[in-house]
Amino acid sequence: MKKNSILTIILSLALAISCTPNIDPIFEKSASERMTESVENVKKLLTAQTNGWLVEYYPEKTQKYGGFNLLFKFDGENVVVRSELEPLRTDSSIYALKGDMSTSLNFTTYNISLHRFSDPSLNIGGGIGLAYEGDYEFVIVSALETEFILRGKKTKNTIRMTPFPTTIDWEEFCQQILDSKPEYRPLYLHVNGNDSLWVSNDETSLTMSYKKDNVEVNKKIAYMFTPQGLKLYEDFEYAGKTYSEFILQSNNNLISAGSTFVPRVPPATWLPRAAFAGTYTLIHYTNIGGTGTPYTKTVTLTEYDNKFLLSGLMPSLNLDVVLDYHFGKGILLARQQGLRYIGGNSLNLTSVTNEFGLSPGAFYIGQQVSWDGVSDPIELTWTDYGQYGSPIIGFVLWFTNSAGLSVGQYTTGPVDQRLWTHIKMTKQ
Amino acid sequence: MKKIIYLLILCLTTSIFYSCSKDEPDTANSIFDTSAPELNSFDQWLRDNYVIPYNIQVKYKLEDIETDYAYNVIPADLEKSKRMAFLLKYLWIEAYKEVAGDGIHFVRANAPRVMHYLGSAEYDDRGKRLGVAEGGMKITITEVNDLIPSQIIYQEFFNTIHHEFGHILCQTIDIPIDFRTITPADYAPSTWFNRSDEEAAELGFVSPYASSLPEEDFVEVLARYITYTPAEWQAKLTQAGTTGSELITIKLGRVKTYMKNAWKVDLDQLKAVVQRRAYEIQFIDLDNLGF
Structure with a gap:
């Protein structure tokens, strides 16, 4: 009995500690070897296209800013990036191919044509802090001679790259798009x-x-x-x-x-985007009733990426106000926004109601800037956009702190450069 | 019977040892890329001016593992990075080296091992974050793309680097207890940002941020004293009024004593050297640094 039990113990121990059977590997090489090879292969494919790759680039995870044509030309450790937004501009920077989560393509030094879509300090798109929310680090989903499929690491957007045809050059290509x-x-x-x-x-x-x-x-x-x-x-x-x-x-x-x-036939007051740019004579008041002598200023509306910059509203501060274009209605929208930081507080353009109440901190509240459909030269009137209980009649400069709490009105300088009501502007 | 059993055991044990096929590592093919990395001219300059003398690594290329996914940020521009690396060496590393009692050893022992450059500030929902110092190992310098060399000593980040380096020194040797007792009641860790520059100054703080914690207060006094011109420092004292300026002056005294005793650095001498070097910058052609 004892011998049997000893034998059983020994046998079971032997079985227990015997090596697990060798698992046959599916691939001939190890995962890390295949990763290194993949990176080398991708680099060969990328640099082989001497005319570059046409990139269907979509920033922001819901693609709300649309897509843009970019050109990536890879050469050794550097890449030249071009954009349909500034066709004549070429900028060179450094890229890296890494084997982290799959092979990834990362643009590691600043390139304005690409990083303008990611730069959070620009007051475009989602405003300062967000801007266009585009990626500059991409996972390579598939890499073929004729097509690359990339995925933005943060946005998860599918970015498709195809070899840019050798029969055309980039400026021609962008001109055709504009035409x-x-x-x-x-x-x-x-x-x-x-x-x-x-x-x-x-x-x-x-x-x-x-x-x-x-x-x-x-x-x-x-x-x-x-x-x-x-x-x-x-x-x-x-x-x-x-x-x-x-x-x-x-x-x-x-x-x-x-x-x-x-x-379709748009409403009579619809204006295309390009019609808004120009120099205007702006007239406004600094009281609720819009009574007394108004103030006059010369201002300009300039297109900047997808928005408009209004300059000349506050010459001594020299700050621009950002206006959005509403395509469906053919109007501009002037909304509450942060203008700059002064001493740790945010100086904001804040909406003002007809009771001089301030609308709450939501940055989407403001006025519409629209044409009457008749005036020539174009006369634009600033009116309430109907987003708040009381009608918004204008704007004032106001401070909030980094917690978003009200600090107080900006009271330095002439009143007509920090308070504007009943605004009208006529194109010169 | 016993013999058979022992033989069986012997066979079993031997076969067990043999069946464990040793997974021999393939020493011929490394999974790591063992080829020497290509160094461009900037990399070479960094090797000769940061790595070899000071054992500091400058990471100017953005690596996603180094940044926080919760923040939005972009990489630094190559040319601006070159200028930044040059200026930081000129205005900070070499200033300390010139003044510290044991010169180059001070820098080698205490400088962060990694300097990380980011093109923009890091933005999240609460706003933007400036430089960060992590446990003495790494300093992150943000907004490199906004560098204006002629304005460098007036730019926020220049103050930040002395501020962050101050943290590293204080993490090694703690701030003196008698510093904490100067304005103990007025530290406001969660509401300091409600204070304006004037309010903070009148309470005896060189900046609103200094009034958050004694540790921040200490490095803010250190950094601002170094980077302010004498006129700017005087203006701060004037802004603080009689009580405020007295408090700030006492604090400055404690900071000077600390730097002298703990690190053999004469703060006034350091300030003079930094200001002198800031003046000398304008005679250097930063567009033709040669790398």
Whole structure:
């Protein structure tokens, strides 16, 4: 009995400590070896395109700013980046290929053509602190001679790269885009037949509307411009058709997947974006009633990325106010915003109601700046945009601290450079 | 029977040892890239001016593991990084080396091992974050892309670097107890930002941030005394009024004593050297540094 139990113990011990069977590896090489090879392979593919790669770049995780054409030309350790926004500009910087979470492509020193989409200090897009929220570090999902699929590390956006054709140069390419980018008017399009598809657009996305089981469905997809028209961030399938690229016709119609899209007639007060830029005579008051002698200033509206900068409202502070363009209504929007930091506090342009109450800290409240549809030269009036209980009649300069709490009114300098009510501006 | 058993055991044990096939490491192919990295001219300059003399690594290329995913930030511009590295060596490292009792050894022993450059500030929902010092190992310098060399001593980050280095020194040798007792009641860790410059000065603080904690107060006095011109320091004292300026002057005295006793650094001498070097910068052609 004892011998048997000893034998059993020994045998079971032997079994227990015997080596686990060798697992046959699926790959011939180890994971780290394959990673190193992958990085080398990617570098070869990237640098092989001497004319560069056309990049369909979408910043921000919901693609709300639309897409942009970029060019990446890789050479050794450096990359030259070009952008459709400034076609003549070339900037060189350093990139790195790393094997971290899959092979990744990182742009490690500053390149203005690319990093303008990520620079949080710019007062564009989401404002200071956010700006365009674009990526400059990408996971390489697939790498082929003819196409790279990247994914932004923070936005998770799909960024597609294709070899830039050798038959054309970048400036020509960007010029073609500008030529095919007329004053984009709000569109409707519909497909004939039982499956009605309505498409409306704003400046950065198309919204597809259709009925599914009698319920209206809206799908919003961002787009970017191409030399022929525009291209969607992702394909849209409906009623057996796939909509991807939209080709612009000479009569301003757009065609995609055999369907035709016709621009709608916008409201009489609609102005295209380009019409707002210029120099204006601005007249305003500094009281609630808009009585007495008004103040006059010469101001300019200049386009800056997707926004407008209004300069001349406060010459001694020399600060610009940012205005947004609303494509659907053809108007500008002037909203509450931070202007600069003074002594640790934020100096803000704050909305003022007709009781000189201040609207709460929400930075979306403000006024609309619109045309009457008749005046020539264009006269723009600043009126309440209907976002708050009491009508907003103008703006004042006000301080908040880093916790967002009110500190007090800015009271330095002449009153007409820190308080504006009942504003009107006429183009010179 | 016993023999058989022992034989069995012997066989089993031997076979166990043999069946454990040793996974021999493949020494011929390393999983790490063992080729020497390519050094561009800036890398070479850094090796000769930071790494070899001081054992400091300057990371000017953004590495995502070094930054915080919760913040939005962009990389530093290459040319600006070159200027920044040059200026920091000229205005900070070499100033301390000139003045410290044991010169180069002081810098080698106490400078951070890593200097990390970021192009913009780091922004999150609460606003922007300036330089950061981590446990004596690393200093992060933000807003490198906003560097204006002629204005360098007036720029926030120049104060920040002396401020952060001050933290590193204080993390090694603590601030004196008699510093904490000068304005003990007025430290406000969570509400300091509500104070204006004037209010803070009148309470005896060189900046609102200095009034958050004694440790911050100490390094703020240190940094601002070094980077302010004599006129600016006098203006601060005037702003503080009689009581405030008296308190600040006492604090400055304690800081000077600490620097002398703990680190053999004469603060007035350091200030003079930094200011002199800041003046000398204008005669250096920063666009043609040669690397």
